[in-house]
Amino acid sequence: MHELGLLTDFFKLPYQPVETLAGKFGDLDLTIADFRYLPTRCKFIAMMPQWDFLNFLADRCRRYPNFRLLMQAEVQDLIEEGGRVVGVNATAPGGPVTIRSALVVGCDGRHSVVRDKAGLEVEELGAPMDVLWFSLSRRPDDTGATGGLFLPGSIFVMLNRGDYWQCVFVIPKGSIAEVHGKGLPAFRADIVGTVPLFAGRVDEIKDWDQVKLLTVAVDRLKRWYRSGLVCIGDAAHAMSPIGGVGIDLAVQDAVAAANILAEPLRRGAVGDDVLASVQQRREFPTRLTRRMQIFMQDRVIRNVLAREGPLKPPLFIRPLRRFPMLRRLPARVLGLGVQPEHIRTPERI
Numbered sequence: 238m239h240e241l242g243l244l245t246d247f248f249k250l251p252y253q254p255v256e257t258l259a260g261k262f263g264d265l266d267l268t269i270a271d272f273r274y275l276p277t278r279c280k281f282i283a284m285m286p287q288w289d290f291l292n293f294l295a296d297r298c299r300r301y302p303n304f305r306l307l308m309q310a311e312v313q314d315l316i317e318e319g320g321r322v323v324g325v326n327a328t329a330p331g332g333p334v335t336i337r338s339a340l341v342v343g344c345d346g347r348h349s350v351v352r353d354k355a356g357l358e359v360e361e362l363g364a365p366m367d368v369l370w371f372s373l374s375r376r377p378d379d380t381g382a383t384g385g386l387f388l389p390g391s392i393f394v395m396l397n398r399g400d401y402w403q404c405v406f407v408i409p410k411g412s413i414a415e416v417h418g419k420g421l422p423a424f425r426a427d428i429v430g431t432v433p434l435f436a437g438r439v440d441e442i443k444d445w446d447q448v449k450l451l452t453v454a455v456d457r458l459k460r461w462y463r464s465g466l467v468c469i470g471d472a473a474h475a476m477s478p479i480g481g482v483g484i485d486l487a488v489q490d491a492v493a494a495a496n497i498l499a500e501p502l503r504r505g506a507v508g509d510d511v512l513a514s515v516q517q518r519r520e521f522p523t524r525l526t527r528r529m530q531i532f533m534q535d536r537v538i539r540n541v542l543a544r545e546g547p548l549k550p551p552l553f554i555r556p557l558r559r560f561p562m563l564r565r566l567p568a569r570v571l572g573l574g575v576q577p578e579h580i581r582t583p584e585r586i
């Protein structure tokens with residue numbers, strides 16, 4: 238936002254700054270990441286509803302005369318000519334739409350229709366958990382910081398969103414029928430057992446409709462592109478929610494793609510070699526981040542969810558308690574990512 242010259246306006250939107258991330262393993266409380274030393278303009282993570290963020294971006298884009306945003310338009314198929322993708326067919330509230338373009342960028346998320354229709358090969362990497370997502374009210378005198386609680390058999394993440402807590406309850410993959418089968422009172426009791434703070438508040442969950450199941454998928458495309466088309470973000474590599482870095486990677490993919498594609502697009506058609514360089518640029522940080530997530534899935538999440546006895550923090554986390562400077566390292570990985578990208582495209586109106 239700073240590099241785009243939008244930071245001042247961006248911070249006029251409501252947000253909550255998060256300077257540190259907390260973790261509780263069994264009885265041990267510790268700070269996992271400290272963002273206050275990041276070598277960036279903002280030394281915190283800004284928590285903001287996604288719709289505010291996207292509306293802000295869309296609004297800023299409208300000053301470009303050739304920008305056009307079609308809301309509620311859903312890509313159904315690709316248009317191909319001579320083996321090259323030259324556009325998409327979509328449905329929209331006003332009826333079917335055909336869009337022809339020099340390049341189709343598939344950024345339609347983990348259930349990407351674009352990558353499916355393009356026939357790009359997907360490698361499934363698997364995840365041991367699914368996630369239940371709901372909110373509970375937050376009181377001004379609530380103690381507790383944004384972070385995760387790891388107790389034997391349960392993992393709970395709570396994010397301070399001002400007047401409410403965004404709550405994430407991690408369950409073993411495919412166990413939603415079991416959770417539903419035990420009933421809502423048992424679910425509420427599980428929440429209070431994990432976070433006693435919510436004792437007077439769990440009754441706010443009156444219906445399973447308030448508890449959204451987000452199925453976690455981790456996968457990657459072997460090849461992110463074919464003639465006339467490139468995939469980025471979750472469409473190219475669905476990330477695990479661990480560390481909350483999927484959006485960072487998706488935005489970094491977009492910045493890198495813009496840097497690589499802007500000039501060739503301005504000159505005309507984009508060759509396969511240019512599309513390949515988008516994948517080459519972003520494959521390493523994506524791979525490394527995913528390795529770290531899979532390490533955490535296998536070493537921490539799986540063990541905690543299966544654990545019945547007392548829980549100790551994993552060995553690699555313990556030094557964070559004694560050596561506060563080490564907390565800057567996770568902050569860098571979570572806040573900046575493995576390979577930050579910078580805006581290199583000149584302003585053109």
Ligand SMILES: Cc1cc2nc3c(=O)[nH]c(=O)nc-3n(C[C@H](O)[C@H](O)[C@H](O)COP(=O)(O)OP(=O)(O)OC[C@H]3O[C@@H](n4cnc5c(N)ncnc54)[C@H](O)[C@@H]3O)c2cc1C
Pocket residue numbers: 310311312313344345346347348349350351368451452453454469470471472476477478480481482483484485487
């Ligand atoms: C449970 C869970 C929790 C997560 N928590 C975090 C977190 O805290 N922080 C974080 O950084 N990441 C988190 N992630 C990951 C993050 O959500 C994704 O990595 C990130 O949103 C990817 O961005 P994207 O733009 O590629 O895709 P998306 O954000 O999924 O955006 C895809 C867009 O394409 C649209 N679309 C879909 N199909 C079509 C179609 N056919 N035609 C037209 N448009 C279409 C969708 O409506 C959507 O607007 C989480 C993921 C999960 C599953």
